[in-house]
Amino acid sequence: MFNKETENINIKEAETVIGPSIKVKGNFHGQGNIIIEGQVEGSIKTNAFLLIGNKSIITASVEAKNAKVGGIITGNIKIDEYLEIGPSANIKGDIEVKSISINKGAIINGRIVMGAEKSAEK
Amino acid sequence: MYIYIYDIYVSEKKYESTIARIETRITDLGLNGKIIRLSVMSSLFETIKNELKKGAKTITVVGNDSILNQAITVIAKLLPANGAFKNVPLGFIPVGKKNNSLANFLGLELEENACDALSARRIKYINLGIANNNHFLTHATIPTTGTILEIDKTYTIEISEPGEIGIVNLLKDEALDNNSGAKNQKGILELSIKTKTAKKYLPLIKEYGERSVFSFKNLTVINKKLPITLDNSLEIPSPINISLAEEKLNIIVGKNHQF
Structure with missing residues (x-):
């Protein structure tokens, strides 16, 4: 489960909410906060905050400014600032992020490239 | 006069x-x-x-x-x-x-x-709002059963539970505290999907029931059996293309x- 702060994220602040009975296929790009509790296949991109819930199934590349993720994610994740990975998360893909927090129980199969390493590679 | x-x-x-x-x-x-x-x-x-x-x-x-x-x-x-x-x-x-x-x-x-x-x-x-050649003031609705949605020709939405789809031009939704009037000033309409079950899987929006929300400029609605209803009054068959009308x-x- 996400921490209390995450659970208190208000639906009213989200531009897009994808409920558990919804499956989105294609390139889903938004400008505001996005909450996903359903399925997405393709790509997800937002300039704001992204929340991927514990029951979500994501088969997509993911890009956002900040994110908190749970559920099953198959695809690369690129976060500009901060990423929190919840204990239910099962990620298969590379992660590129400036700063990160990983909860106990999370499964990650892929490379994690942090901001400093990214700069060094350049 | x-x-x-x-x-x-x-x-x-x-x-x-x-x-x-x-x-x-x-x-x-x-x-x-x-x-x-x-x-x-x-x-x-x-x-x-x-x-x-x-x-x-x-x-x-x-x-x-x-x-x-x-x-x-x-x-x-x-x-x-x-x-x-x-x-x-x-x-x-x-x-x-x-x-x-x-x-x-x-x-x-x-x-x-x-x-x-x-x-x-x-x-x-x-x-x-305009749905094919028919304008609407507040909203359009269609059941989720058998309905396929395509937004801005970039992604599709499939809905696995029975419920109702609402396309909102001017309609205050207390649950979402949305401001559809402000959205449509930017050329954007709102798609709201309400389904009846699976509420237990969505703790974040439990208090509002099961609901999904999208914003769009162009929406295609396809349902081979059911029509879409505009402003609670006019029914038109699919396929239906919905966007914000040029006319005000x-x-x-x-x-x-x-x-």
Whole structure:
């Protein structure tokens, strides 16, 4: 489960909410906060905050400014600032992020490239 | 001149006293004008077109959601031919409680009590949604069963549970605290999907029930069996392309309008 702060994220602040009975296929790009509790296949991109819930199934590349993720994610994740990975998360893909927090129980199969390493590679 | 166009059903005997009260109130407020009673042979399009050409100052329809929706589409279709028509506001006097849900959104009371709003002449210049060739004021709805949605030709939405899809132009959703009016000023409409089950999987929005929300500029709706309903009144078959209309409309609202 996400921490209390995450659970208190208000639906009213989200531009897009994808409920558990919804499956989105294609390139889903938004400008505001996005909450996903359903399925997405393709790509997800937002300039704001992204929340991927514990029951979500994501088969997509993911890009956002900040994110908190749970559920099953198959695809690369690129976060500009901060990423929190919840204990239910099962990620298969590379992660590129400036700063990160990983909860106990999370499964990650892929490379994690942090901001400093990214700069060094350049 | 003030033009009052009466829907066919208001000529029924049971509305006789109601219409009398409305006409008395109109007279008391000094808003007298020409009354046109529609019949099965009348064309609302031709009626409004002729009166606008003659220099109508205000067009007011008297009836329910259906005639309001039709009048909106007619005026929106006439606007490109003569830009001056946009200066003629559309008024509405709802008669009868049946099929009169739009009055509430416009902040209008029923029957003779709506005449005060005509007198106050509080005019809002509003965007309209368009579904194929039909305009709508507030929203369009279709059941989720068998419905396929495609947004901005970039992604599709499949819905696995029974429920209802709403396409919102002007409609306050208390649960989401949305401001669809502000959104449509940016050329964006809102898609709201309500389903009945799986609430337990969505702790984040538990208090609001199961709901999904998207914003879009262009939406294609396909349902081989069921039509989409515009403004609670007009049903049109799919495939349906929905977007914000280029035309905007001046409409007279009450002080408690909900957008």
